[in-house]
Amino acid sequence: MKNPRVIPAFVFASGIFLGCAFLVGCGSGGNSSTPPQTIASSGNNVASISVNGGLDGFYADAAFVSVTVCVPGTSTCQTVDNVLVDTGSSGLRILSSALTTLSLPQQTSGGNPVVECFPFVSGYTWGPVQTADVKIAGEKASSAPIQVLSDNFTAPSGCTGFGASQNTALDANGIVGVGLFTQDCGDYCTAVQTASGNPNLYYECSSSSVCEPVAESLAEQVPNPVSLFSTDNNGVIVELPAVSAGGETSVSGSLVFGIGTQSNNALGAATIYTADDSGSFTTTYKGTAYADSFIDSGSNGYYFLDSSLTGITECNDAPGFYCPASTVNISATNQGQNGNSGSITFSIENADTLFNSNDAAYSDLGGISGTVAPYYFDLGLPFFFGRNLYTGLQSATYANGYWAY
Numbered sequence: 001m002k003n004p005r006v007i008p009a010f011v012f013a014s015g016i017f018l019g020c021a022f023l024v025g026c027g028s029g030g031n032s033s034t035p036p037q038t039i040a041s042s043g044n045n046v047a048s049i050s051v052n053g054g055l056d057g058f059y060a061d062a063a064f065v066s067v068t069v070c071v072p073g074t075s076t077c078q079t080v081d082n083v084l085v086d087t088g089s090s091g092l093r094i095l096s097s098a099l100t101t102l103s104l105p106q107q108t109s110g111g112n113p114v115v116e117c118f119p120f121v122s123g124y125t126w127g128p129v130q131t132a133d134v135k136i137a138g139e140k141a142s143s144a145p146i147q148v149l150s151d152n153f154t155a156p157s158g159c160t161g162f163g164a165s166q167n168t169a170l171d172a173n174g175i176v177g178v179g180l181f182t183q184d185c186g187d188y189c190t191a192v193q194t195a196s197g198n199p200n201l202y203y204e205c206s207s208s209s210v211c212e213p214v215a216e217s218l219a220e221q222v223p224n225p226v227s228l229f230s231t232d233n234n235g236v237i238v239e240l241p242a243v244s245a246g247g248e249t250s251v252s253g254s255l256v257f258g259i260g261t262q263s264n265n266a267l268g269a270a271t272i273y274t275a276d277d278s279g280s281f282t283t284t285y286k287g288t289a290y291a292d293s294f295i296d297s298g299s300n301g302y303y304f305l306d307s308s309l310t311g312i313t314e315c316n317d318a319p320g321f322y323c324p325a326s327t328v329n330i331s332a333t334n335q336g337q338n339g340n341s342g343s344i345t346f347s348i349e350n351a352d353t354l355f356n357s358n359d360a361a362y363s364d365l366g367g368i369s370g371t372v373a374p375y376y377f378d379l380g381l382p383f384f385f386g387r388n389l390y391t392g393l394q395s396a397t398y399a400n401g402y403w404a405y
Contacts, residue, residue, distance in 0.1 A: 034387045034405055035269040039239040043264050044138030045232045045257040051240065051381070052250040053360035055082055059171040060360055061300035061381040063240065065255055067176055068135040069094060071104060072143045077135070078102050082173045085255055086298030087238065087391040088279075089177035091184040091222035092134055093118065093125050096150040098173040104130035107145060109204040109214045116147050116202050116222065117159035118184060123169070124162040126155045129202070134225045136176070139257050141228035145220060149174070154209040158199050175298070176225065178236045178255075180279050180401030181394055183221040191215050227393060232258025235392040235401075237265055238297050242386030245327075246349065247359030251385075259390055259404075270390055270404040273336030277400050283377035285332040292376040293334070295389065295403045299380030301362070302330075302346060303369040312348060314368065321351035321367040332377065336402065346382065361385070 040046045049063045063085040069092075070077035080098050107114040107129040114129045127149040134141040149167045177184065185201050192213045193200050200213035202221075226233055240253035258265045273281050275294070283293035285305070301321075307314050310330075315323035322328075328348045335341040348366040363382050369375060383389070390404035 037239070037241075037386060037388055039241065039388075040254045040256050040264040043256070043262065045262055045265065047137035047255045047257075048252065049085055049238070049240070049255045050250060050252045051361040054171045055173070056171055057360070058358075059300070060355075061362055061365060062172070063238065063253070063255075063297055063381060063384075064172065065136065065176065067092065067094075067174070069099065069102060069104075069146070070133040070135065071102060072131055072133050076102065077133075080173050084170070084172045084175045084298060085238065086175050086177045086296070087179050087236065087389075088294065088296030088298045089118075089120075089175065089184065090179045090181045090224035091118070091177045092144065092146040092174065092225055093127075093177070093222075094146060094148055094174035095167070095170070096127065096148050099148065104132050104146075104148065106130050107220060112204040112206050113153070114202060114214065114216070114220070115153050115205050115211060117155060117162070118147060118201060118222075119162040119199070120166065123164040123166045124155075124159055125149050125166050125175075126151065126153075126159060127167065128153070129220075129222060134228075136225070136255075137257065139226075139229045139232060141223075141225040144225055144228050145222045147222050152208060153205045153211055156203060156211045158213070161199065178224060178226050179391060180275055181224065182227045183218055183223050185216070185221055186218070189216045189221060190218065224393065226257060229257060232261045232265070233393070234261065234395060235259040235390060237388050237390050238384050239388045240381075240384050240386070243361045243363040243382070245347065245364055247354055247357050247362045249359055249361075251361045259392055267390065267404060270388070271340050271342055272338065272392070272402045272404045273334055273340055274338040274398055274402040275400045276337050279400065280376070281337060281403070282335045283332050283379075284335065285330070285377070290374070290376050292374050293378070294376070295379045295383060295391075297381050297384055297389070299378050300365075301380045302348070302366040302382055303378040303380065304366065305375050305377075306368040306371050309375065312366075315351050317352045318355060321365070322348050323350045323352050324348060325350070327364070337400070338402075344379075344383075
């Protein structure tokens with residue numbers, strides 16, 4: 001899911017909701033310059049993650065982690081499993097139906113509940129902003145605003161313009177956005193937007209059916225929980241093993257907090273690719289540069305261009321995915337805003353065939369990113385297989401964050 005820093009370029013880090021799952025192909029994630037992989041297995045900053053099919057077993061190429069949510073300052077807590085790890089957005093979003101034992105403090109404005117509409121490529125999530133202590137592994141974000149996904153309030157037209165609600169379509173209990181940015185919206189949401197075409201994300205609801213836009217300060221916005229950790233708070237590493245061509249039933253790895261803060265999270269020989277203010281860099285394919293490209297664990301495949309540009313046939317049974325008659329090998333080059341560049345290679349297999357295997361992890365699933373300009377490359381979870389992928393939070397050194405691998 002890509003963080004919506006430039007309106008209206010909203011992209012849901014959990015990928016494009018197409019067909020029966022969110023899938024894409026990345027070969028074995030091969031890149032000859034990628035450093036050798038070591039997957040951290042222990043440490044207070046290490047959480048186990050699993051690509052296992054999600055709640056119904058059919059959510060392919062999605063990595064899940066367990067998150068503990070507590071009433072702030074208390075030991076009244078609940079651990080929520082099957083939360084999607086999303087380096088393409090910022091903020092914790094939990095289904096209200098998954099919080100069966102907790103009642104969290106509600107954020108208010110003018111005495112009314114604050115409710116958020118958070119847009120993704122696939123639609124939007126909707127629900128009140130509440131406050132919780134958030135624990136993952138041995139790390140804790142105290143009194144963090146989170147979005148609790150619920151339809152107790154009627155979404156306004158400014159929200160429904162993003163498409164369909166994903167509150168009941170996630171196939172997960174929530175999304176933990178550990179992406180490039182500290183807040184989920186930033187300076188854009190600190191004022192109510194009145195210009196035509198500029199949507200608002202935050203609302204105050206005076207009743208279940210009356211919600212008006214509201215300005216939301218940076219401190220009140222839903223934050224990347226990593227930014228509130230006392231240590232290990234400058235980014236994350238997603239570490240997943242390589243996946244065999246054709247798919248595997250499940251794979252397990254680690255979500256490591258912090259970059260260069262402990263012995264188990266050193267940057268090492270990884271190359272840094274900085275992002276622009278919309279969370280993008282440039283991927284060049286067949287001599288054409290696509291400047292709106294990004295890396296996103298929440299997308300379940302490689303989404304890039306369309307059949308007219310790639311020459312790869314779109315599926316009949318799973319529209320939106322690629323279905324080549326035989327394996328297609330793709331070569332491209334990524335370049336960060338800092339000028340660092342490196343080649344990547346991945347493979348695309350027939351998505352209809354892959355889906356019929358009922359596996360959960362695919363390294364070679366791909367789909368189209370759109371049929372009109374601006375085209376882009378969305379390097380989803382298959383790109384993470386077989387490499388340690390760093391997502392660095394925005395900072396004084398890296399104003400818009402970075403990826404490294």
